[in-house]
Amino acid sequence: xxxxxxxxxxxxxxxxxxxxxxxxxxxxxxxxxxxxxxxxxxxxxxxxxxxxxxxxxxxxxxxxxxxxxxxxxxxxxxxxxxxxxxxxxxxxxxxxxxxxxxxxxxxxxxxxxxxxxxxxxxxxxxxxxxxxxxxxxxxxxxxxxxxxxxxxxxxxxxxxxxxxxxxxxxxxxxxxxxxxxxxxxxxxxxxxxxxxxxxxxxxxxxxxxxxxxxxxxxxxxxxxxxxxxxxxxxxxxxxxxxxxxxxxxxxxxxxxxxxxxx
Numbered sequence: 001x002x003x004x005x006x007x008x009x010x011x012x013x014x015x016x017x018x019x020x021x022x023x024x025x026x027x028x029x030x031x032x033x034x035x036x037x038x039x040x041x042x043x044x045x046x047x048x049x050x051x052x053x054x055x056x057x058x059x060x061x062x063x064x065x066x067x068x069x070x071x072x073x074x075x076x077x078x079x080x081x082x083x084x085x086x087x088x089x090x091x092x093x094x095x096x097x098x099x100x101x102x103x104x105x106x107x108x109x110x111x112x113x114x115x116x117x118x119x120x121x122x123x124x125x126x127x128x129x130x131x132x133x134x135x136x137x138x139x140x141x142x143x144x145x146x147x148x149x150x151x152x153x154x155x156x157x158x159x160x161x162x163x164x165x166x167x168x169x170x171x172x173x174x175x176x177x178x179x180x181x182x183x184x185x186x187x188x189x190x191x192x193x194x195x196x197x198x199x200x201x202x203x204x205x206x207x208x209x210x211x212x213x214x215x216x217x218x219x220x221x222x223x224x225x226x227x228x229x230x231x232x233x234x235x236x237x238x239x240x241x242x243x244x245x246x247x248x249x250x251x252x253x254x255x256x257x258x259x260x261x262x
Contacts, residue, residue: 003180008058036201066141074126089143131162
């Protein structure tokens with residue numbers, strides 16, 4: 001079974017079309033970036049895939065799924081260790097206290113090692129750095145071995161080093177464990193080294209393919225409905241969307257960083 005098939009998906013919220021006829025697949029062991037500016041419909045698409053938002057047309061079919069939501073705030077004083085949070089991925093959907101067992105502890109330890117979190121497994125999760133917390137949240141999502149991993153803006157608010165570490169981790173897990181990964185982001189540049197294909201959202205519509213097939217001036221101009229420039233320099237990509245008549249400034253969401261920041 002293909003881990004994810006989205007077929008002609010449309011979503012209308014409050015009378016406004018948010019997604020229009022979106023179709024794509026994510027195969028086992030494939031890393032797909034869901035790219036678009038704020039408000040492009042990325043979170044709505046993920047919610048429709050998860051079944052949290054009902055589509056107005058079309059469908060989304062998926063296998064077992066692990067999910068890392070956007071913007072989780074963890075209290076530094078919360079008495080939950082990193083290993084406890086990962087373990088909740090095994091037992092969090094059941095009533096009552098989870099029963100300890102050697103097999104469960106072994107599963108948790110293996111997942112902590114897989115995501116590079118063994119060194120801080122017994123620290124309170126709220127006191128970890130942003131990059132460390134993301135590793136633990138990924139472990140929580142993967143400990144039950146889902147076919148599909150969905151991540152909503154997992155690189156937001158991470159520094160460049162932490163973001164690069166999380167991307168490298170996801171790329172490795174995708175290849176080694178055959179997990180299908182769909183990761184949403186507003187900046188495609190951190191994903192260029194691991195991304196097999198891209199789903200580029202604009203105005204609720206999607207262009208799907210490899211980066212070279214999709215991130216082109218003619219393709220994105222057709223997607224946006226007005227002129228788009230694509231600039232490639234030093235292995236990075238900048239998308240500059242010319243303002244529509246109602247916009248005062250151009251939209252820039254595939255950020256080009258200066259050489260000193262790379």
